Amino acid sequence: MAVFTGLLLVDKPAGITSHDVVDRIRRAAGMRRIGHTGTLDPAATGLLVLCMGKATRLSEHLTGLDKTYEGAMRLGLITDSHDLDGEVLEESPIPSLDMEAIQSVCNRFSGEIEQVPPMVSAVKVGGERLYRKARKGEEVDRPPRCITIHEFRVLAYAPPDVSLRVRCSSGTYVRTLCHDVGAILGCGAALASLRRTAVGRYSVEQALPLDAFTGPEIVKERLIAMDDALDLPAVYVRNSSQALIAEGSSLGISDLREPCPVQEGWVQLKNAKGKLLALGVAQATLVGPRIHPKRVFI
16 A cells, blocks of 8 residues: 655545545545645545645644635625525625725725624534534524734626635634625625635646546646645754654753754754754743644654
8 A cells, every 4th residue: 555645736626525525536546644734625625735644633734724715706696605605594685885895895894803704604602513513503603713814805796796805824714704795785795606716835737637636646646745835934953963852851951953943843853955844832931942843653
């Protein structure tokens, strides 16, 4: 059985779940240890970043990356899921609007905001996912979550649809942004289509369609090595320090080839050739940062 380690960029088609994509890649690669770093709703398309083999231990540093989406918002209706897959609760006439008027409302959501997740979502409340409660007809209070909207841009308006681009922090529900915009406009709105175009520095243009992954050869060809996967600060260690990393011992200034670029936080520990040896956490001390290996790969 093949064992691959690294990241794989997949362009998800509409109509299947993110877990379905993982299952398809498992069959193509002939291995089980594969996970994704952030789901897309079944109707959505676009970039899924998959972690394979040892790279699954990098996933916590990829799930929190900013996301970029393009899609369409349909004015004139409200649904229980905030998208077109849900039950239509209300329909309203659309007032006379232009791109500038819609953009001015979208601008209200720029920066750090609080967002209440929709009932039809995977967020857990009371130990149970909200969509399961919604299926039982339950409506519960959902605590708002702090998110950041870097860009909420109107690209075109052809009534009743508004073309959008959204660049946001992880955990943002674009369909809820549409719902909230519709509430301010007074006519309601729901997400009509969505495509994820970027996750951090990774673009959907770098991905292959799911159907292109027909066997282990193409998976191997498209792998992004762990050494190049993350944007965390890199610390280069002396050869003599690799044994310390392997046993999980902390590293000081004398164990490094050059000064640590940060005083605190996560860093990549690499050898002179750039091979990723471990992820560690730097902690400030009176004599400079000390690095504690947390995810060791040697």
